[in-house]
Amino acid sequence: xxxxxxxxxxxxxxxxxxxxxxxxxxxxxxxxxxxxxxxxxxxxxxxxxxxxxxxxxxxxxxxxxxxxxxxxxxxxxxxxxxxxxxxxxxxxxxxxxxxxxxxxxxxxxxxxxxxxxxxxxxxxxxxxxxxxxxxxxxxxxxxxxxxxxxxxxxxxxxxxxxxxxxxxxxxxxxxxxxxxxxxxxxxxxxxxxxxxxxxxxxxxxxxxxxxxxxxxxxxxxxxxxxxxxxxxxxxxxxxxxxxxxxxxxxxxxxxxxxxxxxxxxxxxxxxxxxxxxxxxxxxxxxxxxxxxxxxxxxxxxxxxxxxxxxxxxxxxxxxxxxxxxxxxxxxxxxxxxxxxxxxxxxxxxxxxxxxxxxxxxxxxxxxxxxxxxxxxxxxxxxxxxxxxxxxxxxxxxxxxxxxxxxxxxxxxxxxxxx
Amino acid sequence: xxxxxxxxxxxxxxxxxxxxxxxxxxxxxxxxxxxxxxxxxxxxxxxxxxxxxxxxxxxxxxxxxxxxxxxxxxxxxxxxxxxxxxxxxxxxxxxxxxxxxxxxxxxxxxxxxxxxxxxxxxxxxxxxxxxxxxxxxxxxxxxxxxxxxxxxxxxxxxxxxxxxxxxxxxxxxxxxxxxxxxxxxxxxxxxxxxxxxxxxxxxxxxxxxxxxxxxxxxxxxxxxxxxxxxxxxxxxxxxxxxxxxxxxxxxxxxxxxxxxxxxxxxxxxxxxxxxxxxxxxxxxxxxxxxxxxxxxxxxxxxxxxxxxxxxxxxxxxxxxxxxxxxxxxxxxxxxxxxxxxxxxxxxxxxxxxxxxxxxxxxxxxxxxxxxxxxxx
Numbered sequence: 001x002x003x004x005x006x007x008x009x010x011x012x013x014x015x016x017x018x019x020x021x022x023x024x025x026x027x028x029x030x031x032x033x034x035x036x037x038x039x040x041x042x043x044x045x046x047x048x049x050x051x052x053x054x055x056x057x058x059x060x061x062x063x064x065x066x067x068x069x070x071x072x073x074x075x076x077x078x079x080x081x082x083x084x085x086x087x088x089x090x091x092x093x094x095x096x097x098x099x100x101x102x103x104x105x106x107x108x109x110x111x112x113x114x115x116x117x118x119x120x121x122x123x124x125x126x127x128x129x130x131x132x133x134x135x136x137x138x139x140x141x142x143x144x145x146x147x148x149x150x151x152x153x154x155x156x157x158x159x160x161x162x163x164x165x166x167x168x169x170x171x172x173x174x175x176x177x178x179x180x181x182x183x184x185x186x187x188x189x190x191x192x193x194x195x196x197x198x199x200x201x202x203x204x205x206x207x208x209x210x211x212x213x214x215x216x217x218x219x220x221x222x223x224x225x226x227x228x229x230x231x232x233x234x235x236x237x238x239x240x241x242x243x244x245x246x247x248x249x250x251x252x253x254x255x256x257x258x259x260x261x262x263x264x265x266x267x268x269x270x271x272x273x274x275x276x277x278x279x280x281x282x283x284x285x286x287x288x289x290x291x292x293x294x295x296x297x298x299x300x301x302x303x304x305x306x307x308x309x310x311x312x313x314x315x316x317x318x319x320x321x322x323x324x325x326x327x328x329x330x331x332x333x334x335x336x337x338x339x340x341x342x343x344x345x346x347x348x349x350x351x352x353x354x355x356x357x358x359x360x361x362x363x364x365x366x367x368x369x370x371x372x373x374x375x376x377x378x379x380x381x382x383x384x385x386x387x388x389x390x391x392x393x394x395x396x397x398x399x400x401x402x403x404x405x406x407x408x409x410x411x412x413x414x415x416x417x418x
Numbered sequence: 419x420x421x422x423x424x425x426x427x428x429x430x431x432x433x434x435x436x437x438x439x440x441x442x443x444x445x446x447x448x449x450x451x452x453x454x455x456x457x458x459x460x461x462x463x464x465x466x467x468x469x470x471x472x473x474x475x476x477x478x479x480x481x482x483x484x485x486x487x488x489x490x491x492x493x494x495x496x497x498x499x500x501x502x503x504x505x506x507x508x509x510x511x512x513x514x515x516x517x518x519x520x521x522x523x524x525x526x527x528x529x530x531x532x533x534x535x536x537x538x539x540x541x542x543x544x545x546x547x548x549x550x551x552x553x554x555x556x557x558x559x560x561x562x563x564x565x566x567x568x569x570x571x572x573x574x575x576x577x578x579x580x581x582x583x584x585x586x587x588x589x590x591x592x593x594x595x596x597x598x599x600x601x602x603x604x605x606x607x608x609x610x611x612x613x614x615x616x617x618x619x620x621x622x623x624x625x626x627x628x629x630x631x632x633x634x635x636x637x638x639x640x641x642x643x644x645x646x647x648x649x650x651x652x653x654x655x656x657x658x659x660x661x662x663x664x665x666x667x668x669x670x671x672x673x674x675x676x677x678x679x680x681x682x683x684x685x686x687x688x689x690x691x692x693x694x695x696x697x698x699x700x701x702x703x704x705x706x707x708x709x710x711x712x713x714x715x716x717x718x719x720x721x722x723x724x725x726x727x728x729x730x731x732x733x734x735x736x737x738x739x740x741x742x743x744x745x746x747x748x749x750x751x752x753x754x755x756x757x758x759x760x761x762x763x764x765x766x767x768x769x770x771x772x773x774x775x776x777x778x779x780x781x782x783x784x785x786x787x788x789x790x791x792x793x794x
Contacts (some may be wrong), residue, residue, distance in 0.1 A: 278793065287793050290786070297785035300792070301733050305708035308421070308715045315421035329704050336704075384693075390703060391696030395676055398691040 009057050013039055013064045021070045023247025027256065030249050031073055031104040040073035040103055048087065048095050049103060056318040069245055071253050074105030076260045077147055082109040082155055084228040089213045089221045094174065098153070105256055110151035110177065111229075112142040112199060113222060117415035120385045122157070122226075123167050123219055124404070124414060127201060129158035136173060136206040138181070141198065144379075146263050148184045148197040151177045156206070157222050160215050162410040169409050170218030174210040181205060191371040195263035229380050230331050269365065270372040270379075271334065272341025274303045280348045280361070295347055299340045306333040325394045332386040335377035342373040420718045423488070431492050437469060438500035444763050447623060450503035451766075454616055455581045456625035457504045465504060466536025472510050473534040476518075480530035487655070491662035491717035498666030501623050501766055505539045505578035511659040512577065512652065513540030516586045519655075520602045520640035520648035529584070529604065539581065542652070543573035543629055544588040551779045553588055553649045554596045558631060560589035560603060560642075567603060567638060569631040579627030580614040583607045586639060587631075588649060597646040603636035610634070621773035623766065654731045657778055658720055661713040661734035664774045668709060668738070668745040671767045672702045675749040682754075695752065702748050709734075709741035729791035732784035739774070739781040746771040 020033055034040030035049040043058045044050025053061070065072055079102045086094050086102075101107040118124035127140025138158055148154070154175045161169035175182070181204030186194040213221050243250050277296055286292045310330050345366055346353045352360055356367035377383040391397040404412045423431070441464065450457055466472050475490045476482025490510070497506055510533070517529050517540075532538035544553060558571030569589055579585065584604055591599035605612060611634040617626045640648060676699055679690040689695050716734035719727045746768040750757040757764045775781070 281793070293789045293793065294782060294785055296793070297736070297789050300788070301712070301737050301785070302708065304715075304733060305712045305737055308711035309707055311419075311421045312711055312714070319422060321422075325703055325707060329707055332700070332704055333708065384697070387697040387700035388693065390700035395696075395699050395703065397676075397680065397696050397699060398688050400691050400693060401687065 004053070004057070006057060006060050009042075009053065009060050010064060013042075013061050017064060017068060017070055021068065023069075023245065023249050025249050027071065027249050027252035028104045028106060030071060032100070034073055035100050035103050044087065048099055054320060056320065059318070069243060071243075071249055073103040074256065074260075076257065076264075078109040078111050078151070078155070079105075079107070081111065081225050081228050082153070085155065085212070085221060085225045088224050089172075091209070091212075093209055094212065098174070105260075107152040108147055108150055108260060110145050110148045110154045110197075110199075111225065112145060112148075112154045112156040112175065112201075113225075114142065114144045116141060116143050120382055122222065123170065124412075125157050125159055125170060126414065127156075127158045129156075129160050129171060129173065129206070131208075134208060136208065136211070138173075138175065138201045138204040138206060140201050142201065143187065143196070143198050145184075145197045145199050146195055147260070148177065148199050149186065150259060153177060154182075154199075155225060157218055159409070160218075163408045164216065165405050165407065166409045166412060167219040167405065168216050170222070171215045172212040172218040172221040173206045174212060175201075175204060175206050179204060190374070191266060191269075191368060193263075193266050195266070226381070230328075230386075266368055266372050269368040270338065270375050272338035272373055272376075273345070273365070273369050274299060274337065274341050276362075276365070276369075277341065277344055277348070280345065280366070284348050284350075286348055292347060295344050299337070299344050302333075302340055303337045306330075306337055309333065325390075328390055328394050331381065332383055332390070335383055338373045338376040342370055345369050419715065419722060419724070420488070421714075423492075427488060427492060430489065431496060434469065434493065434496045435499070438496055438502060441465075442500045442502045444501070444766070447501045447503055447766060451622035454625075456578070456623070457581070462504055462539070463536055465506075470534075471506065472514075472536050475510065476514060476530050476534045480526055481534035482530065483534075486721040487658060487717040488721055490659060491713065494659050494663040495666035495669075495713075498663035498770075499670040501667065501670075501770055503623050505541065505582065507659065507663065508541035508577040508582060509533060509539050511656050512542035513582075513584065513586050515652040515655045516542050516602060516648065517604075517639065519651045520645060522640060525604075525639055532584075538583050539578065540584040540586065541576055541578050541582040542586045542588075543576040543579060544649070545575040546572060547574050547628075549575065551653070551783065553600055553646060553653075556588050556590050556600060558587065558589045559592045560601055560636065561592060563635075567636045569603060569605065569634045569636045572628065572630050574617070574626075574628045576627045576629055578625055579629050580616040580625070581607070581627075585612075585629070587636065588645060589636075591643060594643075599643055600645040600649065601642045602639040602645045602649065604639050605631075605634055605636045609636075619773065621769040623770055624773045624777075650728075653778070654728050655720060657731040657735040657784070658713070658716040658727075660774060660778055661709070661716060661731075661738040664738035664742040664771070665706065665710045665713045667767055667770055667774070668706045668742040671742075671745050671749040671764070671771075672699075672706050674764070675699075675702075675752040679752050698748055698752065702745055705741045706745060709737045712737040726791070729788045732788040732791075735778060736781040736784035736788065739784070742771040743775045 016037060016039055038049060038051035041049055042051040042053040042061045043055055046052045083099060083102045086098055113122050115125055117126060129136045129138050154177050156173040156175045157170055159169050160171040181202050183200040185198045187196045187198055188194045281287045281296060349361055349366055357364045360367040392399060470483060471493055473482040474485050474493055478484040514533055517526060533540055545551060546557060548555060558569060560567050560569055569587060585607060587603045587605055589601055589603055611632045613630040615628050617628055619626050679695050680688055682689045712734040716730045719730045749764050750768060753762060753764055756762050
């Protein structure tokens with residue numbers, strides 16, 4: 001742990017930015033400088049594009065970037081999960097091959113965990129990986145895969161041993177998405193968008209060195225990825241927004257965001273748009289109604305308390321203290337907030353809540369909230385699974401007696417549909 | 419805004435928790451709650467000589483320790499956890515707050531050192547028979563009399579009102595109405611013309627009294643007719659402090675019922691292994707952590723002079739009101755039949771949850787106050 005002070009870091013990053021940042025650089029060229037200097041991910045190890053700064057000083061560096069409008073490393077989408085997983089479990093070869101191109105944004109990633117037959121029970125995956133000759137050959141079907149249609153690489157969970165118990169028979173791979181054995185089909189959702197895909201793997205190939213950790217260790221690696229996914233769901237994540245500044249780097253960043261963030265454009269609505277409640281109430285002339293006031297107040301109390309809980313968790317993390325229970329609650333709380341917000345938006349809209357698109361309030365934004373919120377309590381781990389996790393990991397309540405972890409996976413009852 | 423406690427604060431908290439677990443176990447709570455006074459001078463002295471609890475937020479100039487609401491909030495969270503039977507909220511939140519907010523320099527010099535040392539037990543009397551929590555409803559009158567003042571009327575729902583040595587009273591000028599004409603006074607607990615009757619409280623750990631004033635001689639606290647603002651400030655502070663006390667009680671209930679669920683065997687397994695119990699326990703944790711976040715934030719807002727503190731105080735109180743009671747309902751349910759018995763301790767916290775829910779205004783009341791700030 002470095003004993004460098006906040007002021008020293010500030011001075012150092014300022015000087016470096018002054019000497020290096022220019023909006024006329026190419027985006028990749030600039031981000032390569034970030035990777036070389038370690039200022040793009042300063043809390044990462046020195047050896048891998050970082051500067052070994054303590055977690056608490058990361059935000060200080062971010063602040064200096066924001067002050068002058070300097071662009072950071074590519075962060076949106078699954079690539080941050082890939083980076084975190086590779087940092088934790090990858091070989092030096094993985095780190096060399098993948099991390100830099102994640103940071104520069106040259107590669108995009110997707111996550112191939114869920115299957116039609118295993119949603120909450122991700123460890124029940126039945127996609128097969130078999131060693132044939134000197135390659136892993138993959139057969140099966142994945143679903144809910146964001147960005148699969150443009151991803152270069154996929155984080156793949158597959159079964160390598162059917163005679164082991166469920167969690168021990170899984171392995172974790174990095175798969176090249178640009179190959180004939182990988183077919184991607186969009187999946188249309190109830191809100192009309194198609195942010196997710198189905199991915200069909202038919203004799204798709206993975207080079208042996210792209211196995212992450214050991215054969216049979218896939219579940220541990222998956223847990224790392226999922227943990228980072230949940231951490232991103234605490235409501236504090238800011239959505240990548242293109243800057244309106246002029247310059248080549250900004251132009252290229254806007255283009256990148258347009259592609260990477262396209263599937264996520266309804267996500268703010270999915271979270272309930274608490275920010276729109278007061279303006280809508282005012283506009284609809286409902287702010288004097290005591291029932292409306294009570295409902296709005298309930299929502300604001302929950303959403304403020306949720307925000308402050310996430311900040312407590314973050315403050316503990318930044319001070320390098322063990323996180324209390326407040327760190328595990330964000331995802332569940334966010335879905336309570338979203339549901340409450342949808343209820344209030346319905347109350348405020350009255351009959352207009354019957355309509356959608358251009359006939360409905362705010363050109364369809366309110367309607368989109370109402371039909372997007374149900375995703376919040378499902379995606380990335382259902383509320384029920386979140387409660388189990390809180391109960392078992394945080395509160396140390398005993399697991400239910402299980403019937404699927406005590407016998408070879410091939411004998412475990414499972415869905416017959418494919 | 420500050421979102422974490424310092425290591426000194428954490429140490430203070432753990433010392434206090436240890437002290438209260440030793441000196442104020444549930445057995446002691448039950449003994450004291452059966453008494454009419456609800457607390458004992460000997461135990462109160464120890465609390466103040468050994469830990470200096472009443473001195474915490476009183477400035478050093480008046481014999482206190484000069485800490486802020488962060489520290490006071492910690493004390494309240496811990497006394498709330500332990501269900502401490504002592505006139506702490508009345509003395510250190512209500513009376514101390516009113517004196518600090520309204521009193522002149524000389525009045526503070528005269529009144530606060532006795533409170534800081536633990537010698538003076540004090541309270542604030544503002545609510546009357548109609549049970550309204552705002553000062554504007556006051557009918558008790560203050561009339562100039564021979565160079566001093568005399569009070570006539572009544573107060574009710576006065577915390578520790580029958581045992582306090584010093585009572586801060588909200589009164590109004592005869593003929594005034596609303597927030598105009600409000601003044602604060604101090605009265606000795608044994609003043610002539612003051613009669614005090616303990617009320618039968620559903621929560622036996624929180625004693626209330628009804629006070630009758632018949633020509634009681636009173637000393638002014640602050641300027642005559644100017645009490646509305648300092649009183650409102652005192653109510654904001656009280657809401658924040660109560661929210662912290664409630665968060666402590668709710669967390670204790672949550673922990674105790676979790677421990678019980680883990681131990682209780684039915685159908686050949688711990689009931690904590692059933693998903694219905696896990697989901698309830700997870701929901702309880704979520705609620706309690708959110709209420710804590712709001713209470714901590716509100717205390718920090720007081721310390722940092724945040725402009726939004728009135729709204730935030732009401733937010734914290736509304737959150738705590740719903741959470742504490744809901745947690746208590748869950749706690750009894752988790753305990754099953756035993757949880758409905760007198761011998762089981764759960765009902766002690768259930769009743770504290772109920773009394774705290776209502777005290778200073780319930781969740782609806784505070785949600786409306788919050789909206790008056792944010793949606794004016």
